[in-house]
Amino acid sequence: MTDLSDTNLGKAVDYPTAYDPTLLHPIARSVARTALGIGDELPFHGVDVWNAYELSWLDARGKPKVALAEFRVPAASPNLIESKSFKLYLGSHHQARYADPEALRARLAHDLSAAAGAPVSAVITPVHSGLIEALPGEVIDDLPLAIDRYGPPDASVLRCDEQTKVEETLVSHLLKSNCPVTGQPDWASVQVAYQGPRIDRAGLLRYLVGFRTHADFHEACVERIFLDLQRACAPVRLSVYARYTRRGGLDINPFRTTPGGPLPGNPRTARQ
Numbered sequence: 001m002t003d004l005s006d007t008n009l010g011k012a013v014d015y016p017t018a019y020d021p022t023l024l025h026p027i028a029r030s031v032a033r034t035a036l037g038i039g040d041e042l043p044f045h046g047v048d049v050w051n052a053y054e055l056s057w058l059d060a061r062g063k064p065k066v067a068l069a070e071f072r073v074p075a076a077s078p079n080l081i082e083s084k085s086f087k088l089y090l091g092s093h094h095q096a097r098y099a100d101p102e103a104l105r106a107r108l109a110h111d112l113s114a115a116a117g118a119p120v121s122a123v124i125t126p127v128h129s130g131l132i133e134a135l136p137g138e139v140i141d142d143l144p145l146a147i148d149r150y151g152p153p154d155a156s157v158l159r160c161d162e163q164t165k166v167e168e169t170l171v172s173h174l175l176k177s178n179c180p181v182t183g184q185p186d187w188a189s190v191q192v193a194y195q196g197p198r199i200d201r202a203g204l205l206r207y208l209v210g211f212r213t214h215a216d217f218h219e220a221c222v223e224r225i226f227l228d229l230q231r232a233c234a235p236v237r238l239s240v241y242a243r244y245t246r247r248g249g250l251d252i253n254p255f256r257t258t259p260g261g262p263l264p265g266n267p268r269t270a271r272q
Contacts, residue, residue: 014144024086025082029078042228046256048072048075054249079115080219109122112149132268135189140171161197169193175190176212188242189271192240195238196235244272
């Protein structure tokens with residue numbers, strides 16, 4: 001599905017009181033990717049890591065249970081899952097009874113896989129299992145820059161030193177974009193790990209700040225960053241990982257990397 005007019009996006013809705021998988025709203029990735037010049041053969045592989053902090057259900061006796069959940073949607077899936085529909089879907093389990101957490105996990109994986117059009121993994125963990133971690137890399141946010149342009153993102157400001165080859169990981173906590181439907185702000189920390197010509201840090205920071213008034217889904221923003229860096233500097237290896245802050249008990253963390261690169265862990269940062 002690509003038409004958002006018939007969905008609950010940006011509308012007041014009643015909170016679900018019964019399990020309802022039809023609440024999930026898939027959105028075809030092809031629309032945003034066509035605009036970025038991406039064809040059927042993807043120039044990257046990766047995953048969208050979702051974390052749910054408000055998962056709840058009833059056990060066989062009707063006693064409420066709560067837990068954390070991690071979902072991984074492959075970047076090669078034909079659809080992403082719209083976040084508000086995801087929240088409503090998870091909420092529809094609050095009064096549903098399950099014999100054990102595995103029964104719930106299996107149902108979640110089944111429904112989300114059907115919506116994404118590819119296998120989605122689901123892992124349920126106890127609420128006391130989360131640890132706060134720092135996103136590895138050198139933070140570039142304190143560079144002494146004057147900035148007066150906040151969008152749209154401009155890849156022409158990206159520069160690299162062809163004579164200097166490095167392997168490094170850079171982090172910025174200044175990534176902000178906006179929901180393309182509601183206009184609400186989406187805040188994130190972003191990690192860029194690469195091997196190749198040295199990326200000019202001032203240019204990278206200016207580029208990332210250029211998303212500040214940009215409206216797009218999380219996944220499309222990360223794919224744009226990956227492609228723009230790939231085209232500007234042609235690194236041997238590149239990965240882009242954005243850790244977005246949660247809204248409605250869900251955070252979305254898209255990861256894109258050059259083919260053959262490992263998929264990421266799931267560090268919960270201080271802003272999450």
